[in-house]
Amino acid sequence: MAGSTEILVQNLTYSHDPSAPASLSDINISLPKGSRTLLIGANGAGKSTLLQILAGKRLVTSEGARILIKGCDVFRHSPPGITYLGTEWAMNPVVRGDIRVEDFLNSVGGYRHKERRDRLLDILDVDLDWHMHAISDGERRRVQLCMGLMQPWDVLLLDEVTVDLDVQVRDDLLSFLKEDSQHRNATILYATHIFDGLNEFPTHVTHMRLGSFVINATPWPLPPIDPLLDNNESAPDPTLFQIALQWLREDRVHRQELEKGGRKTRGARRDQAVPSSSEAFYKKYDYSH
Structure with missing residues (x-):
């Protein structure tokens, strides 16, 4: 059963480049021992950066930030029993x-x-x-x-490591991780974009958007009608896939609103009347027609 706080992050702001906008802004999260928490967010939301910081792979120098696992500072007194598995x-x-x-x-x-x-x-x-x-x-x-x-862990940080697995192996692995977490009261923080078959796995869910938490660690499953979901006309008992899809659609709408206010846009550049220099070059030397 979940108990004392196992992962604690307070006042964390982090940038890969001091001259660039922050990759993580004012991150605060507290996860109980024995919890299994999903990090949900679009590509670039900051999930991998947060996991790498928790694993001690990215040094945080911002004043006032506290990053503790098992009550220990992950940089100054890194505790044993932390396993990080990433795609790299x-x-x-x-x-x-x-x-x-x-x-x-x-x-x-x-x-x-x-x-x-x-x-x-x-x-x-x-x-x-x-x-x-x-x-x-x-x-x-x-x-x-x-x-x-294969070595027992107390805290497991997973970053998209099931993406290459076939559906049977992935399902068997998640069943093992859930059983292992329950049996040893161990803690899992898992970032993924694959939500099929995950309904019974997490104890908590989070939602990250553009480097911040929109929804902090919230017990799963959510109530059938929940203020966290804008569209209460969704299924009476929405699946994790349905909720994640809705959150990601909301993320895109939010980003597009920011683009109207001056944020760099993504997608096609339909208002570009004059061809770019690269387009002009390739048109000139295009011999495929």
Whole structure:
């Protein structure tokens, strides 16, 4: 059961570039121990940046910010038991070398966690004789998940790592993570864009938009008619997919309103009367017709 605060962020503002607008603005969130929270938001909302900061991978220098996991500052007194799994791992040339999966897992301590490793090998349907350089992105992702999850964790930070998995493996993995979280009272913070099959997974949901929380950690499921949802004509018991889709549509409308006020626009430039220099160049040397 959820209990004391496990993840606490207060007054966090962060920018990748001091000369650019903040990527995260005034982030405040408190997640109880044992919770499983989904970060919902469009691409560029700040989900990955927040997870990387929590994992200690991006240094925060802004005054007044507090970033605590298990009561410890993630930069000054980083606590044990934090596992971060992100998409960038699969692009690392080291994990694309000619090494057998069994040897690879043993090299990172698989022999010390044989029971959990073997269960994950079955769930993720991994062949120990695969060679890392000769497998698909989805298979390589399975190896990453086995490697990252075979050691018991207290806090698990997941950033889109199920995107390459087929639907059966993903469902089995999420069932394992939910069971593991419940059994050990461990905490999960998970950013994803795939909401099918997730209805029974989270204890909380959040909504991020353009670097800020629109909706902070809120218990899931939401009430059938909820002030958080503008359109109460949706399904009596809306699914996570329906809610996420509505929130993302609202995000786009909000951004388009900001564009009318001067924010840089996206999409086609239909009001561009004069061709750009690149368009003029390519038209001149276009021999396809």
